[in-house]
Amino acid sequence: MTDIQNMQPDPEDLLVWRVADEDAGERIDKLVVDSLDDVSRTAVQQWIKDGLVTVNGKTVKPNYKAAAGDEVAVSVPEPEAYDVEPENIPLDIVYEDQDMIIVNKPRGMVVHPAPGHYSGTLVNALMYHCKDLSGVGGVMRPGIVHRIDKDTSGLLMAAKNDRAHASLTAQLKEHLITRKYLAVVHGRVEHLQGTVDAPIGRDPKDRKMFTVTDRNSKHAVTHFAVVEHIGNFTLLELALETGRTHQIRVHMKFIGHPLVGDPMYGREKDRSRFIDGQALHAGVLGFVHPTSGEYMEFQAPLPNDMQTLLTRLRAMA
Numbered sequence: 190m191t192d193i194q195n196m197q198p199d200p201e202d203l204l205v206w207r208v209a210d211e212d213a214g215e216r217i218d219k220l221v222v223d224s225l226d227d228v229s230r231t232a233v234q235q236w237i238k239d240g241l242v243t244v245n246g247k248t249v250k251p252n253y254k255a256a257a258g259d260e261v262a263v264s265v266p267e268p269e270a271y272d273v274e275p276e277n278i279p280l281d282i283v284y285e286d287q288d289m290i291i292v293n294k295p296r297g298m299v300v301h302p303a304p305g306h307y308s309g310t311l312v313n314a315l316m317y318h319c320k321d322l323s324g325v326g327g328v329m330r331p332g333i334v335h336r337i338d339k340d341t342s343g344l345l346m347a348a349k350n351d352r353a354h355a356s357l358t359a360q361l362k363e364h365l366i367t368r369k370y371l372a373v374v375h376g377r378v379e380h381l382q383g384t385v386d387a388p389i390g391r392d393p394k395d396r397k398m399f400t401v402t403d404r405n406s407k408h409a410v411t412h413f414a415v416v417e418h419i420g421n422f423t424l425l426e427l428a429l430e431t432g433r434t435h436q437i438r439v440h441m442k443f444i445g446h447p448l449v450g451d452p453m454y455g456r457e458k459d460r461s462r463f464i465d466g467q468a469l470h471a472g473v474l475g476f477v478h479p480t481s482g483e484y485m486e487f488q489a490p491l492p493n494d495m496q497t498l499l500t501r502l503r504a505m506a
Contacts (some may be wrong), residue, residue, distance in 0.1 A: 208259040209394075217244060218251040221263055223397065229303075241266060273302050275317035276309070282318075283487050288353040288479050289346055290319060290332075293489040296342040296466050301333055311345070321349050334358055335366075335432060340452070342492045343370070343471025348479075356479035361432065367475030368429045370437060371416070371491060373468035373498060374446040375456060378423040382414040385440040389433045398453055399435045401443045409433045411440045420506030422449065424499065438467060449498065464498050 204224075212220060221233045221242060234251045236242050241264045244253060255261070281293040292311070294300070299310045315322060315332060322332030332347035334357045348354035360366045390406030392398040410430035417424040423446065427437050435454070441447055442454040449455065451467035475486035491499075 204263045204265065206261055208255045208257055208261060210257045212255060213257040215255050216251065217242065217249055217253040217255055217261070220255055220261065223395075224263075236263070236266065239266075273307060273312060273316065275320075276313040277317050278309070278314035280314050280318055281489075283344065283489060284485075288350060289348050289357070290315065291344060291346045291474065291487055294337060294342060294345050294471075296340050296492060296494065299339045300336040300345065315347055319347075319349060322347060335361055335368075337471050338435065338438075338467070338469075340466025341370075341469045341471060342489075342495075343469075344474040344487060344489050345471070346474065346476070353479040357476060360476055364430055365477065367473060367486060368432070368471065369473035370427045370429070371470045371472050371495070372425050372427055372437060372441065373419075373449045373495065373502070374423050374425055374441050375449060376421060376423065376446045377418055378413070378415055378425065378446055380415075383412075385409075385411045385413070385444055387440060387443055389436060389439050399433070399439050401439060407431075407433055409436050409440065411437055419499070419502045422502050422506075437469060463501070464494050468495055468498055470495055 206224070208215075208220065218230055218233050218237060221236075222230050233242070237249065237251045240248050242249070243262045244255070244259050246260070246262075281295070282290065283293055284291040292315075294311055301312045302308070302310050312333065319332070332349065332354065334346050334348055334354060337343060337345055346357065348357055357366070387401040387409060388403060388406035389399050389409040390402045390404060392400040393402075393404070408431060412428040412430065414426045415423055416426050429436060433439075438448055438451055438454045442451075447455045448467040448469055450464040451469075455467065470491055471489070472491070473486065473488050475484065477484050
């Protein structure tokens with residue numbers, strides 16, 4: 190993949206990198222999409238037409254074929270004020286009051302809109318159901334306190350007012366929120382419990398991925414405990430101390446036990462063979478209620494696809 194040379198954007202969000210040998214011949218629009226998060230090809234093509242993408246200091250067309258060593262510069266525009274529309278999408282509501290709502294998100298649902306993907310998200314559904322989400326997250330992420338990946342299922346909370354949002358965000362920052370996951374990983378995890386304390390940052394070879402690295406990284410800690418050994422697989426309970434993007438997925442790959450079905454960090458041969466997306470479920474969420482001060486904890490059972498996966502693996506063991 191593209192070798193990112195400078196991944197520290199300046200105040201204008203300028204990203205600059207050189208095209209690696211293996212990417213020579215790729216269309217420039219595809220290269221840019223593959224190097225950024227949550228951006229559609231349509232949006233990138235418009236950036237190119239608007240002159241926000243240059244190659245060796247010159248504007249190009251979306252179908253420009255990159256050459257090894259080309260310097261690509263992308264001026265990432267500010268998100269446009271976009272009217273995110275409420276959508277009548279069914280929600281599995283675990284808890285709701287005047288301050289917040291907790292839902293059990295299905296695997297496959299995106300949490301919030303992004304350029305080129307403005308519908309079908311959890312935010313669209315929440316806006317239809319709640320009518321009064323906190324404005325702290327802005328127009329694209331109203332009420333969202335934390336997020337889980339599209340292909341991770343489980344509990345997620347949103348705030349209905351700015352006061353509640355501030356309280357929950359502060360708890361998250363101080364590592365006071367309980368977040369426990371269940372995951373099925375490759376291999377037999379021999380240590381019955383342990384901690385992965387390893388910093389996470391952008392993968393310099395692929396901007397859409399993260400990796401354990403000391404360069405431009407953030408502190409990341411994941412605790413794990415073995416729930417069940419199933420042949421050459423293990424069911425783990427994982428507790429997040431920090432909440433970095435893709436943290437569990439990156440840490441499990443780092444210790445040699447990638448998540449089953451993980452399309453980015455898993456094993457190539459098992460992708461879509463066992464489950465559609467990574468076998469990861471946010472099953473427990475606990476916090477201090479922003480108004481009552483009471484500690485509350487909620488659980489969501491394993492979804493059917495993970496139950497089926499475990500049944501299949503037990504039959505194979």
